[in-house]
Amino acid sequence: MKLVTAIIQDKDAYELENLLAKNQVPTTKLASKGGFLKAQNITFMMAVKDSQVDYVLSLIKSTAKRRKQMISPSVSLEVMGEESMIQPIEVEVGGATVMVTPIEQFHQY
Amino acid sequence: MKLVTAIIQDKDAYELENLLAKNQVPTTKLASKGGFLKAQNITFMMAVKDSQVDYVLSLIKSTAKRRKQMISPSVSLEVMGEESMIQPIEVEVGGATVMVTPIEQFHQY
Amino acid sequence: MKLVTAIIQDKDAYELENLLAKNQVPTTKLASKGGFLKAQNITFMMAVKDSQVDYVLSLIKSTAKRRKQMISPSVSLEVMGEESMIQPIEVEVGGATVMVTPIEQFHQY
Ligand code: NI
Numbered sequence: 001m002k003l004v005t006a007i008i009q010d011k012d013a014y015e016l017e018n019l020l021a022k023n024q025v026p027t028t029k030l031a032s033k034g035g036f037l038k039a040q041n042i043t044f045m046m047a048v049k050d051s052q053v054d055y056v057l058s059l060i061k062s063t064a065k066r067r068k069q070m071i072s073p074s075v076s077l078e079v080m081g082e083e084s085m086i087q088p089i090e091v092e093v094g095g096a097t098v099m100v101t102p103i104e105q106f107h108q109y
Numbered sequence: 110m111k112l113v114t115a116i117i118q119d120k121d122a123y124e125l126e127n128l129l130a131k132n133q134v135p136t137t138k139l140a141s142k143g144g145f146l147k148a149q150n151i152t153f154m155m156a157v158k159d160s161q162v163d164y165v166l167s168l169i170k171s172t173a174k175r176r177k178q179m180i181s182p183s184v185s186l187e188v189m190g191e192e193s194m195i196q197p198i199e200v201e202v203g204g205a206t207v208m209v210t211p212i213e214q215f216h217q218y
Numbered sequence: 219m220k221l222v223t224a225i226i227q228d229k230d231a232y233e234l235e236n237l238l239a240k241n242q243v244p245t246t247k248l249a250s251k252g253g254f255l256k257a258q259n260i261t262f263m264m265a266v267k268d269s270q271v272d273y274v275l276s277l278i279k280s281t282a283k284r285r286k287q288m289i290s291p292s293v294s295l296e297v298m299g300e301e302s303m304i305q306p307i308e309v310e311v312g313g314a315t316v317m318v319t320p321i322e323q324f325h326q327y
């Protein structure tokens with residue numbers, strides 16, 4: 001089995017949750033935040049059979065949307081050569097970040 | 110070392126936490142939710158020595174209880190052939206879902 | 219790639235978040251709790267290239283601080299030979315617990 005961990009933008013989470021339910025893929029959701037830009041997101045964890053990984057990835061991909069959004073940086077941005085940038089900036093947010101990691105044992109008690 | 114990740118029903122979490130403490134197994138807890146049926150649960154993460162995995166699994170197993178509960182579905186259940194099922198349904202909840210995954214490096218700073 | 223999971227004391231999280239941002243290391247943060255002593259902490263997840271693991275570990279190490287703190291035990295401490303210890307006790311908290319685990323697939327949609 002594999003653990004599929006998907007970090008999804010808040011706005012896309014409900015659609016993905018429905019899609020997973022309709023396909024009978026059990027999932028566990030955790031409230032999370034992006035570090036740098038403080039965007040609220042949801043981390044989905046799904047333990048899936050090796051043979052289902054590609055299908056679950058396709059479900060995630062189908063609901064992930066990138067959108068432009070104004071965001072206020074929460075940290076000083078010296079790395080970008082700006083000493084005191086405090087105006088909101090337009091960034092592309094959303095989409096999905098997905099990791100597939102190995103499961104050595106899976107149990108349900 | 111192995112990472113033992115256990116998703117436990119809310120009601121069993123306190124008992125497991127006590128049992129882990131009495132056995133001096135450090136754990137990190139995250140509030141989580143089941144996807145499909147929206148049950149509130151707790152995700153425990155424990156980094157344990159390979160030789161302790163079976164013992165930690167036995168502790169988890171000993172506190173996991175399955176129970177029947179009325180739950181209101183949060184998503185449309187077309188997959189089950191019902192177009193507009195909105196009554197609460199009785200389901201078996203609880204128990205524990207447990208994954209054992211490999212740790213390549215473990216550090217405490 | 220590797221998944222670096224770091225469990226950090228609340229008080230150190232902001233400093234680490236800034237440091238990761240300045241080094242352009244994306245991170246996802248989850249609110250978490252220590253089991254035994256109920257300390258509030260933050261779990262950081264970072265997917266990093268194999269070649270960057272050591273550098274990211276050095277960033278985490280540089281912000282992790284151990285400190286003494288009074289804490290009220292949340293569980294009975296029979297394991298320590300005390301039947302009814304209810305006074306706060308001084309413990310060393312903080313620091314960082316860090317796990318490096320393998321990533322088999324990494325996708326951004
Ligand atoms: Ni497998």
Ligand code: NI
Pocket residue numbers: 110111159212
């Ligand atoms: Ni090991």
Ligand code: NI
Pocket residue numbers: 219220268321
């Ligand atoms: Ni790799």
